[in-house]
Amino acid sequence: MKASSKFALGSTVIVLAIVGLMYQGVKQTGVYFLSPSELVARTSQDPSFHDVGLKVGAKVVPGTIQRDPSSQRIAFRVSDSTASFPVEYTGIVPDTFTDANDIEVIMSGKLGRDGVFHATEVLAKCGSRYEAELEDLHKKST
Amino acid sequence: MTLLGQFCLWTAFLISIWTAVVSLSSRWKGRPDLGRALTRAPLALALVVWVASVALWKGLFGHDFNIEYVAAYTSSNLPDYYLFSAFWAGQKGSLLFWALVLSTFAAITQLVTSSRYRDLLPYVAGVTSAVLAFFLFVMLFGGANPFERLPFTPPDGRGLNPQLQNPGMVMHPPMLYLGYISITIPFAFAIAALLARKLDTGWIHAIRKWSLLSWLFLSIGITIGMWWAYVELGWGGYWAWDPVENASLLPWLTMTAFLHSVMIQEKRGMLKRWNLGLVIGSFLLSILGTFLTRSGVIASVHSFAQSSVGYLFLGFLLLAGIGGFTLLYTRWPNLEPEAELESLASREAAFLFNNLALVGVAFSVLWGTLFPILSEAVRGTKISVGPPFFNKVNVPLGLLLLALTGVGPLIAWRKTSLPNLRRQFLWPLSTGLLTAAVLVGLGMRDGYALMALGLSGFVVGTVVQEFYRGIRARGRLYQEGPLVGFVRLIGRNRRRYGGYLIHVAIVIYFVGFTGGAFKVTKEATLSVGESVEIESPYGGTYQLTHMGISQYEALNRLVTAASLEVTRNGKSLGRVFSEKRQHIDSFKNPTFQPSTEVGILGGLREDLYVVFAGTVDGTERASFAVTVNPLVWWVWFAGGLLVFGGLITLWPGGPAPVPVPVRTPSAAGQAEQAVPA
Numbered sequence: 001m002k003a004s005s006k007f008a009l010g011s012t013v014i015v016l017a018i019v020g021l022m023y024q025g026v027k028q029t030g031v032y033f034l035s036p037s038e039l040v041a042r043t044s045q046d047p048s049f050h051d052v053g054l055k056v057g058a059k060v061v062p063g064t065i066q067r068d069p070s071s072q073r074i075a076f077r078v079s080d081s082t083a084s085f086p087v088e089y090t091g092i093v094p095d096t097f098t099d100a101n102d103i104e105v106i107m108s109g110k111l112g113r114d115g116v117f118h119a120t121e122v123l124a125k126c127g128s129r130y131e132a133e134l135e136d137l138h139k140k141s142t
Numbered sequence: 143m144t145l146l147g148q149f150c151l152w153t154a155f156l157i158s159i160w161t162a163v164v165s166l167s168s169r170w171k172g173r174p175d176l177g178r179a180l181t182r183a184p185l186a187l188a189l190v191v192w193v194a195s196v197a198l199w200k201g202l203f204g205h206d207f208n209i210e211y212v213a214a215y216t217s218s219n220l221p222d223y224y225l226f227s228a229f230w231a232g233q234k235g236s237l238l239f240w241a242l243v244l245s246t247f248a249a250i251t252q253l254v255t256s257s258r259y260r261d262l263l264p265y266v267a268g269v270t271s272a273v274l275a276f277f278l279f280v281m282l283f284g285g286a287n288p289f290e291r292l293p294f295t296p297p298d299g300r301g302l303n304p305q306l307q308n309p310g311m312v313m314h315p316p317m318l319y320l321g322y323i324s325i326t327i328p329f330a331f332a333i334a335a336l337l338a339r340k341l342d343t344g345w346i347h348a349i350r351k352w353s354l355l356s357w358l359f360l361s362i363g364i365t366i367g368m369w370w371a372y373v374e375l376g377w378g379g380y381w382a383w384d385p386v387e388n389a390s391l392l393p394w395l396t397m398t399a400f401l402h403s404v405m406i407q408e409k410r411g412m413l414k415r416w417n418l419g420l421v422i423g424s425f426l427l428s429i430l431g432t433f434l435t436r437s438g439v440i441a442s443v444h445s446f447a448q449s450s451v452g453y454l455f456l457g458f459l460l461l462a463g464i465g466g467f468t469l470l471y472t473r474w475p476n477l478e479p480e481a482e483l484e485s486l487a488s489r490e491a492a493f494l495f496n497n498l499a500l501v502g503v504a505f506s507v508l509w510g511t512l513f514p515i516l517s518e519a520v521r522g523t524k525i526s527v528g529p530p531f532f533n534k535v536n537v538p539l540g541l542l543l544l545a546l547t548g549v550g551p552l553i554a555w556r557k558t559s560l561p562n563l564r565r566q567f568l569w570p571l572s573t574g575l576l577t578a579a580v581l582v583g584l585g586m587r588d589g590y591a592l593m594a595l596g597l598s599g600f601v602v603g604t605v606v607q608e609f610y611r612g613i614r615a616r617g618r619l620y621q622e623g624p625l626v627g628f629v630r631l632i633g634r635n636r637r638r639y640g641g642y643l644i645h646v647a648i649v650i651y652f653v654g655f656t657g658g659a660f661k662v663t664k665e666a667t668l669s670v671g672e673s674v675e676i677e678s679p680y681g682g683t684y685q686l687t688h689m690g691i692s693q694y695e696a697l698n699r700l701v702t703a704a705s706l707e708v709t710r711n712g713k714s715l716g717r718v719f720s721e722k723r724q725h726i727d728s729f730k731n732p733t734f735q736p737s738t739e740v741g742i743l744g745g746l747r748e749d750l751y752v753v754f755a756g757t758v759d760g761t762e763r764a765s766f767a768v769t770v771n772p773l774v775w776w777v778w779f780a781g782g783l784l785v786f787g788g789l790i791t792l793w794p795g796g797p798a799p800v801p802v803p804v805r806t807p808s809a810a811g812q813a814e815q816a817v818p819a
Contacts, residue, residue, distance in 0.1 A: 003482070003483045003484050003485050003486055003488075003491070004482060004483045006486050007483055007486060007491060007494060010486070010495065011494075011495075011498055014495070014498055014499065014502065014542075015498070015502070017538070018502040018505070018506060018535070018539065021506070021534060021535045021538065022506050022509060022510075022531075022535055024534070025506075025510075025527065025530070025531040025532075025534040025535050026513065026525075026527055026531065028530070028534070029527050029528060029530040029531045029534065030513070030517075030525045030526070030527045030531070031525065031526060031527075031528070032523060032524070032525055032526075033514055033524040033525060033526040034523075034524065038523075055526055069667070069756060069757070069758035069759060069763075069765060070667055070758050070759075070763070071667075072665065072667065072755070072765055091665065092665065092753065092755040092765065092767050094375070094376070094377070095305075095376070095735055095736060095737045095738050096735060098735040098736075
């Protein structure tokens with residue numbers, strides 16, 4: 001066999017291995033990334049969805065954050081424009097998770113049958129936009 | 143000053159459009175005056191963009207809060223060095239910074255490139271100017287002009303996001319930008335070579351230092367970014383496969399592939415199309431990274447301002463991609479390889495597999511990063527993949543790459559005989575096996591970790607053998623002592639031995655990453671005097687005792703600091719401090735959300751990493767997260783070694799490259815002296 005055909009064979013093996021690993025990786029570790037309304041719609045259609053671990057990207061409803069510092073439990077509500085549900089989480093939240101308006105979170109966890117989203121991970125980003133910053137400055141100047 | 147800035151942006155925009163149009167339309171052919179004008183245009187552009195940048199810096203240092211950008215990213219109590227770095231803290235300033243670096247690189251390119259490539263230089267000026275014109279276009283017409291004024295003057299600015307108030311953040315973005323931007327130069331030469339139909343190895347020689355430089359900047363930028371994430375973000379790690387991190391890794395991977403595959407083209411005249419494709423691809427990936435981070439199409443915890451600017455980048459990406467690859471396609475018949483692969487036991491084959499694996503990693507990272515968009519487009523549901531996906535795919539590929547790092551230098555060009563293989567592989571392989579055996583003896587049972595560390599031993603064995611043989615050959619030839627021999631060996635063949643040092647640095651990164659598999663975390667809420675215990679993965683127990691909370695005001699912030707007394711197996715290690723900082727403006731109003739300063743008690747074996755998560759009901763009772771992170775220090779050390787190796791390789795001077803096929807195995811010191819790799 002010519003060296004170039006041997007190389008082609010070796011490459012094919014590597015490429016197939018990469019594709020296989022990627023396929024398996026997606027199958028085993030891929031999780032739904034849903035908005036609150038999508039999640040609520042799916043669970044009402046198919047109750048087994050309560051047991052599926054997934055990710056939710058949503059806004060925190062301002063003023064709903066309750067912290068219990070001694071046990072590090074945090075409860076709050078998230079929503080998009082149409083659906084809303086409470087969230088419970090135990091652990092340390094990042095600095096960006098504050099009571100300020102307009103906090104967006106990406107959470108991993110399950111929406112339990114009790115209607116509460118039990119989060120295992122909470123990431124937050126400050127959603128304050130540039131326009132909001134300008135208003136801020138304007139307030140300061142007046 | 144903003145007027146001057148605006149004026150400069152417009153001037154630069156018009157000059158760059160002119161340069162791009164005249165150059166890329168080949169109007170200058172047969173017109174030496176136009177050709178000269180084109181190669182001088184980048185100098186004028188750099189000058190004008192520098193004036194604009196100085197104008198912005200002047201506004202920042204002068205606290206001219208009437209300038210929107212100054213008011214949005216600085217405050218009057220911000221330390222000077224952060225005023226300096228506020229230049230690239232926001233999107234608008236970043237774009238100007240990008241233009242500044244690009245115009246500077248483009249000018250330097252015209253100045254330092256040898257006149258041997260004078261057929262290419264006017265085209266190079268055209269490509270760099272076209273890219274520059276795009277950035278200026280975004281600033282002038284995309285709503286991202288850093289010189290815009292406000293209709294009112296705030297008494298103080300908003301200040302700089304506290305997470306950016308960190309020395310790492312002063313360095314990380316510019317380094318990464320330097321890396322991204324300097325890819326434009328190899329890209330410009332590739333396009334120039336295609337346009338001029340000068341498709342020999344000339345363009346590759348012209349950009350050798352540039353491609354290495356951009357690779358080095360990307361490496362430094364990524365490493366400093368990891369360090370910043372580690373000391374500033376407080377989640378106990380330095381790499382989370384976040385889309386923004388992935389975006390910086392992608393061009394690094396393809397440039398790594400390119401640095402290796404050009405050697406095949408230099409030596410054997412193969413892979414011409416592949417190399418052009420890699421450079422064009424790397425450039426596109428650097429633009430893609432900007433698009434991903436600025437458009438917000440992918441959910442990332444990095445909170446960049448999202449804006450329509452991202453879509454301008456998407457448009458530019460498509461334009462550059464279609465243009466670049468179409469041009470490559472039209473020159474396809476001119477790019478026939480000059481040789482064929484002769485044997486799988488050859489350095490060419492090792493490099494080919496290395497390229498395949500690197501591009502495979504890049505592809506899987508890109509796929510995983512874009513998967514939410516792809517799955518939504520195909521199946522209507524967003525599905526996201528996380529760190530397990532990336533680890534599952536990339537750990538095996540990483541091990542393959544590590545193995546090839548050891549194999550490449552040991553194996554000869556064209557083909558290697560069996561006795562030769564034996565002579566070359568005996569010691570390195572034994573070192574690798576011995577490493578793994580010793581670790582098993584010490585009780586390590588994690589399969590991947592054993593393979594990673596065993597292969598690390600193999601690569602280090604390879605490098606040591608290369609140095610040993612080179613020094614021994616010099617000793618015989620010139621009667622030199624080992625130390626003198628070592629220094630001269632590197633000096634005579636910087637690219638090769640600098641490259642070996644970089645290989646060792648990569649191995650040390652791998653060792654550091656392997657340590658991450660053994661990390662231990664514990665959370666606890668402690669009253670003053672109470673302690674928490676955490677086991678080190680090496681054995682042994684840390685005990686942390688809460689000593690109390692103190693509050694004080696510093697420079698531009700209110701600090702709440704927790705201190706903990708640390709012992710390891712009863713032996714005192716001193717105290718570790720972790721802080722909550724509330725930044726304030728000059729009127730003592732709080733700005734931004736509070737931020738956490740991590741307490742790290744670092745060491746060669748492991749870091750004790752303490753995060754103060756807050757006090758309980760205003761008492762001194764406080765919550766902590768404690769992590770034991772093995773071998774993290776080695777990741778930063780590897781970064782330093784990589785820079786050192788890179789500088790050796792980049793150092794000016796040294797013999798000119800000779801593209802001659804080599805038959806002797808690379809390690810035969812004597813023969814190799816005459817033919818630098």
